[in-house]
Amino acid sequence: MITFASPDEYRESLGDLDHWWPHARAVLRRHGLTPTGEPRAAQGGSYPTILVGDLVVKLYGHAGAWRRAHTAELHAYEVLAGDAELAAPRLLASGEWEGWPYLVITRVPGTTWADAAMTPAELTSAAADLGAHIARLHALDPGPHIERFAGRPPLDFEAAHTRSAMPKRLVEQAAAFVADVAPDDPVFGNGDLFEGNILVAGGRVTGLIDWGDALVIDRHNELAKIHLSTFRCDTTLLRAFLNGANWPVADDFARRAMAMSLVRQAVGVAQHGGGFDNFHLIPRMFPVDDIATLDELAEAVFGL
Structure with missing residues (x-):
């Protein structure tokens, strides 16, 4: 042993x-x-x-x-x-x-997104290619054995988000904000596609690794890591990704993406403990002291 x-x-x-x-x-x-x-x-x-x-x-x-x-x-x-x-x-x-x-x-080839010294053109190309791969991923039949998010116990949003970089006044809005979004659009997803789990070469995606967080969950859950971490909230890369994925962008896209980022934080704390933080970059990139509501934050972060 x-x-x-x-x-x-x-x-x-x-x-x-x-x-x-x-x-x-x-x-x-x-x-x-x-x-x-x-x-x-x-x-x-x-x-x-x-x-x-x-x-x-x-x-x-x-x-x-x-x-x-x-x-x-x-x-x-x-x-x-x-x-x-x-x-x-x-x-x-x-x-x-x-x-x-x-x-x-x-073993898949390539260098992690985090370590690849990509030019702006290569970043945009890789984002679009990532979108194409995510479209293929979300089209797969998950079968009977992949855990369904709907089967989980209710999430403790306040406990999960007090461990994140989110201001307290926004944390207090999380549960009601998530409850108010449209019903889920569930797909098979990786859920952990931050810059260390995406391999690239020459502006193309060569590998998506680490599937220990895989779930059947709303497709917008994928954006919590892809946009908040890998893209560092760069909306040019987000647009390239969404176009590459032929993503169904609805009028409430920003709200749904923010809601599922809040969910991903709560799921991540349940999976990995208190060191998990989807939102660690947000205070560095947005004037959170001037943002009063999660609707405002959603538009600032995910608005197209």
């Missing part, structure tokens, strides 16, 4: 290749997979992940809601198999090793 004496010991182990490579190598041997090249440990994730050649081994345990994350990611890859053109890893094997569930997936 793989065990740790404390959460701190586990966190310190995540980037330790010497610790995790023997386990990953044993998993690959079990499935007759022969890696090429030197292995390395992925940095910054919640679960130990080893990349070697064109293979990735990801193990789940110890941290947070690891059982839910493993189940979500496993079933997400089953759904993604329905579109061979979608830029996402493919599931090669799954199982359990020394008490830890694991997945073996293909």
Whole structure:
């Protein structure tokens, strides 16, 4: 069994290749997979992940809601198999090793959006291409195993948003604001497409990774990470994305996008704990002290 004496010991182990490579190598041997090249440990994730050649081994345990994350990611890859053109890893094997569930997936090429030095033209091209991939993603049949948002208990918006950068007066409006939007437009979505989970090359999207937060939820949920984090609220990129996705932009688009960003914050805190904050960039980019209502903030952030 793989065990740790404390959460701190586990966190310190995540980037330790010497610790995790023997386990990953044993998993690959079990499935007759022969890696090429030197292995390395992925940095910054919640679960130990080893990349070697064109293979990735990801193990789940110890941290947070690891059982839910493993189940979500496993079933997400089953759904993604329905579109061979979608830029996402493919599931090669799954199982359990020394008490830890694991997945073996293909490694997608490219550099993370965060690390890619893209020109303005490449950024716009990548945003449009991301939209095209999201359109394909949202068209997939999620099947019976992907968690449905509607099946969750009621969300505690105030508790979730007091842990965010949102001013208190806006936090107090969140529950009523979300309740007042139109009914959901549910699709299969990734839900965590921030700049570290989108890989690009030459102004094109080459990979969408990390499917542990996959849900069937309103399509606007995707914008919480894509626009607030990846695009850094750049409406030029948002327009390119929406055009690429052939997104159904209604008159209430800004309100729906803000509502689902509030929902994503509450879901994220439930999934990951108090360190999750969708809105960390908002006070740096908008005059929040002068914004009295969430309707005003929605128009400022998502207005087209």
